[in-house]
Amino acid sequence: MKILLVSMNSIHFRRWSDQLRDAGHEVFWFDILDQGYAPSMSWMTQITGWKKGFLRKRGRSFLKNKLPKLYNALVHKYDNLVEDAFAKALQEIQPDLVAHSFALYVSCTPILSVMNKNDVPWIYSSWGSDLFYYKNDPKFLKDIKAVLPRVNYMFVDCKRDHHIANKLGFNGSHLGVFPGGGGFDLELIENYKIPFENRNIIAVKGNHNRSGRALQVLKALEQLGEHIDHLEVIVFGATNSLILDFETDQIKNLTIKGLLNHDQILELFGESLIYIGNSNSDGMPNTLLEAICARVFPIQSNPGGATAEIIEHGKNGLLIEDCEDVLQIKEIIAKAINNTELLQQAVDFNAEQLVPHLERAFIKSNVLEAYSKIKC
Template structure:
């Protein structure tokens, strides 16, 4: 079977694609943003380098960066059209399945082509904020309402988004709910897991920007000098405004705190090592699907305190049992209470560790997810 994947080049996409290696299928990838070859996918037929009519044109990057509106007006002169290019790709490959990842990036740009080739089954993978957040923005909602009726099969990273898709016009079949990048290989990460008694780190995901709310977490811990005196607070993946907040409020004078900048790109195995030595992991945002970092933190034995946009996190966390849920990501007092509660209930943390290792972690094991994913593709081919 020929499977044509349509996506930008991202770590989650690459991990997902790896599930198809040695599956017996011919796998093609149309790099919809033409961001460059995926070196980790040498066995995939990659359609890249298609966008620029004149790849060596001098001054293009300068104009695009300094005069974006002007560049947009003249782009048709120097860039190939995605619709025409994708149509040629369909004609050349004649895929049995097209699978797009993220609606506004990989579905909306090729919708007109997929309407023409309406006999080709079209799978759409919804990740993160794809439906939950962008349905509230008129421009993006317009695309959602156009795309979903043409989609034949849906894959989500949380159950919440199935209901949203149905409400917004999806009439096809649901293939399953899987982590965005597939499952997790615990053989490589179990060695980083420390016993609960040896954990002296409070780990905070440092995203801010559009949806991250880590500054609210930092505000919540400012008054916890006494409770956190034996711990090191580590903020990883920190956006610049988060780092600036730490400096401005002189948090290092009150707490033992370490900020790891997002722009410095911490290797993935080092993040997992941090999770394996963290007593508590805190992730806070106003919008997400099923966060991969949450699942990784759970797998590495950290006690999760996680925001719960639209009820997604509640699909893996039972409040006061295997973690704590932040229902209002803006509520500093709520976040503060959860942290104090966790620190004062070591029995809760120990019981959550056991429950997550025995009952939650195995559900997301890579080989198990891979078998389910391959079964989903086979269902499409047989329909």
């Protein structure tokens, strides 16, 4: 099958698309943001370099920063439109399938006018906040309702988003619920794991932005004070100054780190006792799943019931039902740090019941089976 992938370049896209490598398909990638050739995906044919109509080699950043009005005028006049570039790619490639369009507002809406003029099958891969968050914005809701009826197939990372899609106009075939970046390399994760009884780190996902609510977690930990003096709190992936500059005398062993590479995250998880992620709109967070694979006890927000699809509160993790409620978050964390038996039983349950179904080869096999069911 000749497959044309449409996506921005991200680690999740690279991991997902790699499932198609050596699977017998001819794979193309239309770089929707034209971010440039990606050597790590050299195995597929890449459509890049389509956008720039002026200063193609150098000088654009300088012009954008120093003369933004002139820059915008030149962009409007000379740069190529995504619809035209995609239509050209579609015509030249003649794919059997347009696939993995994610996120909706990045990789679906901009090519909708072209897809409406063609009957080539189209897969949309729901991503994080695509539907749950953006359905509440009238402008984005209009786009969602325009895109979903044209989409023929759909991958989701949680059942919640499949239900939302059905309500908002999707009437195609559901291909399954899979992690947004494919499965996880359990052998690699194993290299970083230390015995659970030797762990004393609370790892906190440091996102604090439109959806991330790391500050509420830090405030909750602050209120726990001396009750967590025996633990080390490591915040990772912090980019917001509210987190980076957070100071307190109440968390004795606090370390705040910016963005980490993948190996550094795995090393952190392999040494962590508890993982905490807090957001107002995540689907099924890949970071949460990776922490579970590393035998970390999970505490995670539950927007729209997504996380409850794999975590039963009080059994194999704990759920934050109100991501803004510092007192509730404090009480949930306290329940975990004071219950060694709960922690051990939870990670044992997850290792036996969840982790085998998150393994990369297992997910890949199921994803490729889903592709084989597509009628082209």
